[in-house]
Amino acid sequence: MKRLTSLVFGLVIAAAVLxxxxxxxxxxxxxQIRGGIAGWADDVRGHDTVVEYQDVRVSGFPFWLNVMVDGLRVETGEDxxxxxxxxxxSWIGFDIxxxxxxEIKFRLPGTYQVTYPVGIFRPDGKEKAGARSLFAISSKAEGYIGLKDGFxxxxxxxxxxxxxxxAEDIGPAGDNLLEAESARISIRTYSPGEPAHLNSTLDVAFSLEGLVLPEDEDLPLGSRFDLIQGEAALMGALGPAPAAAAVQDWRDEGGTLEVLRLNLRWGDLDVEGKGTLALDGEMQPMGALTTSIRGFKPALEALAEKGIIKASQxxxxxxILGLLAKRGxxxxxxxxxPLTVQERKLNIGPIHLLDLPPITWK
Known part of the structure; x- marks a missing residue:
């Protein structure tokens, strides 16, 4: 009995110590998390970046570290x-x-503000200065970040x-830019293999369902996209140099973008495809996708009606495409x-559809 009592007592003491x-x-x-966030904020402030927050709260004992950063605002320096x-x-949450x-899970509030340089969305090279703020409202915004050695x-x-x-404001005066039933994106990076151009350094998969753009965009097949989905692998490494130089080096070393899967459902148009894209000597996209297309006739009629292609085209x-198509x-x-891009010309099979605007890299 004494031995059993001693054993139980020892187990209780061990459990208490543990x-x-x-x-x-x-x-x-x-x-350490509170100190790490404060240290990170101090570090990036020294690199022309604004970081402000009101408080860091940690809860979830014993199985989680639920971190809430209240009133977070981050802004990079101006270009x-x-x-x-x-x-x-108003907050951002992390669960560890x-x-x-x-692996760190994160949660975003129902409403948050994103600011971006206006010029990044001008592929034609026309200068447009300044920044623009957008307000995002969602029923759910969550995800995770995977970390390796050295965090x-x-x-x-x-x-x-x-x-x-x-855009600009929330409420009746706000300019509704888009709506989507759901949006998902996943990114995975890899260390460059040898030879680099034959190994993936970045995998990306994305999906947008029920995307609705403003009616005043006057899109040829309507403002609603039932599905935009894709998966791609970047072959070859992009260096830390400015975008134009890094992309040129990537091209010169044989870098390509492998489109593993592409799905588009827009009005009557239903497209599935996969293939390879690269950059030509003028730093413009070139490549070919093997596609399966349904609803191409009403799509062509809509493009002609909007003046994007000629009625004769x-x-x-x-x-011609009707003769090539098969009834299911x-x-x-x-x-x-094949859907091909060469010298900024978009072709489907033997038919030239349209000329693409030039991309200017900065």
Whole structure:
């Protein structure tokens, strides 16, 4: 009996010691997180970046470290055109297992503000200075960041539900830029292999469902996209140099973009494809996709109606592509044909569709 009592007493003492040790570890970890956020903020402030927050709260004992950063605002320094990146929200949350810091889950508030340099969306090279702010409203915004040695991110995933993006202001006066039933993106990076141009350094997968753009955009097949989905692998490494130089080096070393999967459902148009893209000597896209296209006839008619292609082009394309298409079991014709880009000309099979605007790299 004494031996049993001693054993039980020993187990209780051991459990108490372990519990106290784990509790101390949890609270030390919580303080290290607070200190780490403060240190990160001080560090980036020294690189022409604004970081402000009101408080850092840590809860979730014993199985989680639930971190809430209240009133966070981050803004990079302005570029030569007065543009900058920024994010602000009432809070941002991080969820971490105390015994594993290799994966961090995060949550965003229902409403947050994103600021971006206006000029990055001008592929035609026309200068446009300054920055623009957008307000995002969503029913859900969460994801995770995967970390490797040295807390370097190597993977990320974002899942957003019922997204609405407004410009300038929230409310009746706000300019509704887009809505989406859901938006997802995942990114995974790899260390460059040898030879670099034959190995993926970045994998990206994305999906937009129920995307609705403003009616005044007057798009040929309507303002709603039922599905935009893709998966791609960047072959070859992009260096840290400015974008134009880094992209040129990547091209010169044989870099390509492997489109592993592309799906588009827009009005009557239903496209599936895969292929390879690269940059030509003028730093313009070139490549070919193997595609399966349904609803191409109404799509061609809509392009002609909007003046994007000539009516004669649409008529010729419908006849030739109609002969190449095969009727499926559901009665709809499916066209299997290459979609090619060369010298800024977009072609489907033997038919030239349209000329693409030039891309100017900065």
């Amino acid at each position: 519990s106290a040790g784990y509790s101390a570890y949890w609270y030390v970890s919580a303080e 030569a055109d007065g543009g900058y990146w920024g994010w602000s929200g 297992r105390p015994w594993s810091f290799s 370097q991110p190597w993977a990320a995933y974002v899942d957003i539900g019922s997204l609405e993006i407004l 649409a008529t010729t394309a419908k006849v 079991t559901d009665g709809r014709k499916t066209l299997s044909a």
